[in-house]
Amino acid sequence: MNWKRKDLLGIRDLSKEEIVFILDTAESFKEISKREIKKVPTLRGKTVITLFYEPSTRTRTSFEIAAKRLSADTINISSSTSSSTKGESLKDTARNLESMRPDAIVIRHGMPGAPHMLAGILDSSIINGGDGSHEHPTQALLDLFTMRDKKGRIEGLKVAIVGDIAHSRVARSNIFSLKNFGNEVICCGPPTMIPPHIETLGVKVEYDLKKAVKKADVIMMLRIQKERGGTSYIPSTKEYATLYGLTKNHIDMAADDVIVMHPGPMNRGIEIADDVADGPSSVILDQVENGVAVRMAVLYLLIGGEA
Amino acid sequence: MKILIKGGRLIDPKNAIDGRYDVLADGPVIEGISKNIGKVDSRTKIVDASGLIVAPGLIDVHCHLREPGFEYKETIKTGTMAAAAGGFTTIVCMANTNPVNDSRSVTEFIVDRAHAEGVCKVLPCGAITKGLKGEELSEIGEMFQAGIVAISDDGKSVRRAGLLRKALEYAKTFKLPVISHCEDDTLSGGYVHEGLASLLSGLEGVPAIAEEIIVGRDIAIARYVDAPIHLTHISTAGSIEIIERARKTFRKVTCDTCPHYFTLTDKATLTYDTNAKVNPPLRSQEDMDAIKEGLRNGTIDIIATDHAPHEFTSKDVEFDSATSGISGFETAFALALSLVHEGVLDMKGLLRKMTANPAKLLGITSGALAEGAPADLIVFDPDREWTINRNAFISKGKNTPFHAMTVKGKNLFTMVDGKIVHNEL
Numbered sequence: 001m002n003w004k005r006k007d008l009l010g011i012r013d014l015s016k017e018e019i020v021f022i023l024d025t026a027e028s029f030k031e032i033s034k035r036e037i038k039k040v041p042t043l044r045g046k047t048v049i050t051l052f053y054e055p056s057t058r059t060r061t062s063f064e065i066a067a068k069r070l071s072a073d074t075i076n077i078s079s080s081t082s083s084s085t086k087g088e089s090l091k092d093t094a095r096n097l098e099s100m101r102p103d104a105i106v107i108r109h110g111m112p113g114a115p116h117m118l119a120g121i122l123d124s125s126i127i128n129g130g131d132g133s134h135e136h137p138t139q140a141l142l143d144l145f146t147m148r149d150k151k152g153r154i155e156g157l158k159v160a161i162v163g164d165i166a167h168s169r170v171a172r173s174n175i176f177s178l179k180n181f182g183n184e185v186i187c188c189g190p191p192t193m194i195p196p197h198i199e200t201l202g203v204k205v206e207y208d209l210k211k212a213v214k215k216a217d218v219i220m221m222l223r224i225q226k227e228r229g230g231t232s233y234i235p236s237t238k239e240y241a242t243l244y245g246l247t248k249n250h251i252d253m254a255a256d257d258v259i260v261m262h263p264g265p266m267n268r269g270i271e272i273a274d275d276v277a278d279g280p281s282s283v284i285l286d287q288v289e290n291g292v293a294v295r296m297a298v299l300y301l302l303i304g305g306e307a
Numbered sequence: 308m309k310i311l312i313k314g315g316r317l318i319d320p321k322n323a324i325d326g327r328y329d330v331l332a333d334g335p336v337i338e339g340i341s342k343n344i345g346k347v348d349s350r351t352k353i354v355d356a357s358g359l360i361v362a363p364g365l366i367d368v369h370c371h372l373r374e375p376g377f378e379y380k381e382t383i384k385t386g387t388m389a390a391a392a393g394g395f396t397t398i399v400c401m402a403n404t405n406p407v408n409d410s411r412s413v414t415e416f417i418v419d420r421a422h423a424e425g426v427c428k429v430l431p432c433g434a435i436t437k438g439l440k441g442e443e444l445s446e447i448g449e450m451f452q453a454g455i456v457a458i459s460d461d462g463k464s465v466r467r468a469g470l471l472r473k474a475l476e477y478a479k480t481f482k483l484p485v486i487s488h489c490e491d492d493t494l495s496g497g498y499v500h501e502g503l504a505s506l507l508s509g510l511e512g513v514p515a516i517a518e519e520i521i522v523g524r525d526i527a528i529a530r531y532v533d534a535p536i537h538l539t540h541i542s543t544a545g546s547i548e549i550i551e552r553a554r555k556t557f558r559k560v561t562c563d564t565c566p567h568y569f570t571l572t573d574k575a576t577l578t579y580d581t582n583a584k585v586n587p588p589l590r591s592q593e594d595m596d597a598i599k600e601g602l603r604n605g606t607i608d609i610i611a612t613d614h615a616p617h618e619f620t621s622k623d624v625e626f627d628s629a630t631s632g633i634s635g636f637e638t639a640f641a642l643a644l645s646l647v648h649e650g651v652l653d654m655k656g657l658l659r660k661m662t663a664n665p666a667k668l669l670g671i672t673s674g675a676l677a678e679g680a681p682a683d684l685i686v687f688d689p690d691r692e693w694t695i696n697r698n699a700f701i702s703k704g705k706n707t708p709f710h711a712m713t714v715k716g717k718n719l720f721t722m723v724d725g726k727i728v729h730n731e732l
Contacts, residue, residue: 089620089623090624091624111627112508112509112626112627113508113626117625132509132510132627134510172509196501196506196512200503201506
């Protein structure tokens with residue numbers, strides 16, 4: 001297929017065909033990271049800026065490594081080092097960066113729609129690296145990639161997403177993409193963390209973790225979004241861990257070959273027990289590894305020129 | 308100078324007039340209304356209104372003129388010019404200026420300024436509480452002497468029920484309507500309506516109950532102290548239901564809504580258009596349908612603009628950070644006329660909600676056309692199609708989600724106290 005998009009703002013905008021096309025493209029890039037010389041000249045002469053207004057370890061490093069392995073030049077800007085501390089608006093910062101002629105800007109921002117605002121005014125490709133509680137499209141793509149890699153398919157998998165659904169952009173993006181593939185999705189968490197009307201997206205809601213994970217092929221754990229007031233939705237993290245912490249017992253109730261995912265950063269002993277995080281079902285580090293390939297694919301498709 | 312408005316279809320809901328009448332204004336008062344005023348002296352200006360509708364000037368019970376303190380958003384001069392263009396001859400400006408209109412001196416400033424520079428009549432609304440802080444009553448009596456026509460802490464609710472009770476009781480002396488902005492701030496931390504759109508956009512939601520809880524509370528307090536209460540910019544189906552039920556046993560509750568609540572839904576926020584950010588937020592389709600039904604069956608008495616002009620930069624930011632509000636004077640009447648075109652209201656019914664009913668709430672003599680009444684009137688074409696262009700707004704506030712929308716119906720002529728203040732005829 002022909003890739004036509006300038007920006008990647010959300011996975012809700014993407015058709016199933018586009019998603020599969022990105023995953024297939026990522027497949028061919030995965031091998032590069034296993035070479036002795038982990039670099040190809042595909043994006044030589046291109047510039048990628050990561051503009052992060054919220055903390056990030058995985059996503060920013062992953063984008064930077066992805067860009068570098070394709071030979072693009074990368075520049076990282078985080079809010080503490082940017083002019084936002086001097087009162088410059090996001091639009092002005094972005095326009096100034098645009099004047100230096102980058103090819104892509106990866107933005108993470110605490111407010112939903114910030115990437116959309118930039119996409120409307122800049123010629124550079126805008127990649128949403130997470131906007132508030134809204135979307136985190138490359139996370140959903142790497143999650144799909146990992147599911148397909150581990151289970152051989154996406155369609156037909158029963159996926160339980162557990163945790164602070166209301167404030168999680170990872171949950172939203174995954175719900176949008178999985179419903180696009182027709183999957184059965186069960187959202188589980190305390191009712192205070194389940195947003196109203198979520199059933200209209202075609203997901204099931206289950207407050208009891210044991211019921212939610214029953215026969216699940218994929219269990220996706222989320223952390224409590226402390227920076228979005230997540231802790232005020234529960235009496236204590238201790239109680240949360242008691243009710244919604246994933247343990248070995250839950251793994252035994254799920255499908256025999258269940259995989260456990262987590263977008264990170266994970267809080268061991270709260271939403272996930274040590275022996276599950278490090279156990280045979282865990283694919284958490286595979287997700288991180290696949291993230292590089294998926295982001296290479298996204299960068300390539302958006303700024304790599306003619307396929 | 309005398310002005311004769313000739314050949315128009317005169318609609319005056321208060322006096323139950325609908326027919327071809329000529330209207331003669333002599334200075335600030337209407338001299339005569341009759342089927343055919345033929346003989347006038349040569350110095351009388353004749354305005355040809357044939358094929359058009361002549362109505363009392365519109366009255367807006369809820370707007371923000373931003374002066375004093377926020378002159379970069381709007382001034383009394385630009386605001387009243389915009390209002391006059393939109394067909395409004397009397398407007399009530401809210402108290403959230405800087406300083407807040409919570410004392411005689413600020414009220415006097417606004418009144419003086421309006422006399423000096425205002426193009427239409429400006430009636431200030433005083434703050435219920437000092438500094439809009441919800442802690443102690445403003446000097447309501449002194450503000451009344453200086454010219455306020457209502458009290459409101461618009462922008463928020465009076466958080467303490469006990470204090471609102473005192474305000475409702477205290478205002479009785481002056482027969483001042485208490486205008487209530489209904490919002491429980493323990494529920495309203497968000498930026499858009501909490502519903503399917505907020506689920507999709509990830510924007511923090513404000514549930515409908517944040518409004519409805521206070522609608523219920525304020526009616527209960529008003530009923531208990533037997534004082535009139537006016538609930539402003541009502542936006543939800545639940546509020547309508549509560550008001551409708553309360554009305555059956557307590558007649559002193561009135562309410563208004565604004566054009567954006569019967570024109571747009573929360574879908575307008577899906578593109579993160581900050582011009583669609585307003586408080587209360589644009590609601591669901593179900594709420595919009597209920598608002599229209601409330602207008603149709605009379606539960607909603609008044610259409611107000613909640614004209615809330617803002618400077619461009621305050622809207623040219625992330626949705627969460629943007630200011631709330633819509634610049635409404637120059638679009639309100641056209642949007643309201645769509646209710647007639649859609650068959651929700653007949654023309655007289657619509658005009659009643661923008662003339663006679665607001666006049667009744669405020670206890671003023673405008674809002675009707677009769678011999679001796681104030682010569683405040685408009686001439687409009689209910690069928691003229693035009694495209695809203697924010698760059699052509701007279702208001703300093705270009706913040707509108709209706710830019711580029713084609714609407715049907717346009718005010719063409721506005722007279723205030725016998726003076727022509729807007730004329731496109």
